[in-house]
Amino acid sequence: MAQITLKNLAHSYDPTPRSEADYALKEMDHIWEDGGAYALLGASGCGKSTLLNIISGLLRPSHGRVLFGETDVTDAPTAARNIAQVFQFPVVYDTMTVRENLAFPLRNRKMDPGYIKARVDQIAAMIGLEAELSRKARGLTADAKQKISLGRGMVREDVNAILFDEPLTVIDPHMKFELRTQLKSLHREFGHTMIYVTHDQTEALTFADKVVVMHDGRVVQMGTPEELFERPAHSFVGYFIGSPGMNFFEAEIAGAHAIVNGVEVPLGATHGPVPGRTRIGIRPEFCVLDRAGGLPFQIRRIEDVGRHRIIRGEVMGTEVNITVPEGTEIAADATRILFAPEKINVYADDWRVAPLGEEM
Numbered sequence: 001m002a003q004i005t006l007k008n009l010a011h012s013y014d015p016t017p018r019s020e021a022d023y024a025l026k027e028m029d030h031i032w033e034d035g036g037a038y039a040l041l042g043a044s045g046c047g048k049s050t051l052l053n054i055i056s057g058l059l060r061p062s063h064g065r066v067l068f069g070e071t072d073v074t075d076a077p078t079a080a081r082n083i084a085q086v087f088q089f090p091v092v093y094d095t096m097t098v099r100e101n102l103a104f105p106l107r108n109r110k111m112d113p114g115y116i117k118a119r120v121d122q123i124a125a126m127i128g129l130e131a132e133l134s135r136k137a138r139g140l141t142a143d144a145k146q147k148i149s150l151g152r153g154m155v156r157e158d159v160n161a162i163l164f165d166e167p168l169t170v171i172d173p174h175m176k177f178e179l180r181t182q183l184k185s186l187h188r189e190f191g192h193t194m195i196y197v198t199h200d201q202t203e204a205l206t207f208a209d210k211v212v213v214m215h216d217g218r219v220v221q222m223g224t225p226e227e228l229f230e231r232p233a234h235s236f237v238g239y240f241i242g243s244p245g246m247n248f249f250e251a252e253i254a255g256a257h258a259i260v261n262g263v264e265v266p267l268g269a270t271h272g273p274v275p276g277r278t279r280i281g282i283r284p285e286f287c288v289l290d291r292a293g294g295l296p297f298q299i300r301r302i303e304d305v306g307r308h309r310i311i312r313g314e315v316m317g318t319e320v321n322i323t324v325p326e327g328t329e330i331a332a333d334a335t336r337i338l339f340a341p342e343k344i345n346v347y348a349d350d351w352r353v354a355p356l357g358e359e360m
């Protein structure tokens with residue numbers, strides 16, 4: 001296992017890039033801790049696969065270095081990086097049994113047969129394929145084949161990292177949750193460094209200790225699910241994480257208040273001068289309807305979604321959502337919206353501005 005360091009890393013598919021816009025990955029410096037479970041999350045085209053392929057060695061970056069521990073692997077091929085990879089679609093040997101498929105990476109490395117048997121039994125139990133071990137892979141469902149791919153990715157204990165590229169795409173929705181949970185417990189048990197690429201926030205938030213959110217070729221935040229929810233570092237994280245995402249309002253910041261369309265909105269902390277385009281962001285969960293205070297709110301529609309209701313509406317032309325628990329009555333004269341002051345984040349040119357005295 002190893003810590004992965006990305007140093008001044010950048011990549012352009014254009015051999016003669018002229019501006020930052022020509023870079024699929026803008027310059028970045030990041031450390032992925034040894035033994036961490038990371039999810040790499042972002043919309044289609046933001047650069048997730050490019051970054052994963054650079055870490056795995058399928059792609060050489062245009063600039064910068066990749067280190068596994070203290071070793072510079074920038075020019076090392078995939079085979080020399082000692083990593084396991086699980087792709088979107090199953091890669092299994094149809095003519096081999098499930099046991100032979102799972103044992104393949106260990107046999108290749110000439111491990112002791114007794115160890116191979118024990119290890120394969122252990123992995124098969126964790127992915128729920130003990131009963132199928134003697135069956136040929138041919139004829140198994142796509143789900144079962146992908147479980148084999150997952151198992152084979154996990155079977156070696158000595159890898160530097162395991163990289164998963166949207167591994168649950170072909171898995172039945174009911175089984176997704178189960179497999180995610182199993183991957184998480186495999187991580188707890190074996191402590192491998194894992195990087196899991198997905199564009200699905202539920203997948204990312206349930207699997208990972210740290211979620212790495214990418215937007216437009218940049219890592220805009222690397223944080224715990226709680227940090228992404230409470231203190232999105234970039235407005236994209238606010239929009240992308242949460243369902244629905246964060247509400248934003250153009251605002252002027254004056255110390256411990258924001259001024260939104262001439263109305264004073266109290267903030268939970270004091271800010272110094274904030275330059276650039278200033279907005280405040282508040283999650284729908286921290287907004288409430290009111291009769292008198294706050295900003296004027298016009299309800300457009302109410303959606304019942306499982307354990308909560310989403311009230312969709314407008315504040316002076318800006319679309320705004322409020323989330324309330326299921327069964328909450330909505331009074332006809334509730335025409336104002338209030339925000340929990342300590343849950344308001346301030347943004348300047350899309351980046352969060354820490355209030356005075358906040359520990360970084």
Ligand SMILES: Nc1ncnc2c1ncn2[C@@H]1O[C@H](COP(=O)(O)OP(=O)(O)OP(=O)(O)O)[C@@H](O)[C@H]1O
Binds near residue numbers: 042
């Ligand atoms: N081989 C390539 N040649 C040229 N441009 C590429 C190549 N591969 C990716 N790109 C471009 O680089 C950018 C990042 O693509 P990348 O595939 O890394 O994104 P992604 O986040 O993995 O997207 P998805 O979730 O759709 O796979 C995109 O603008 C894409 O069009």
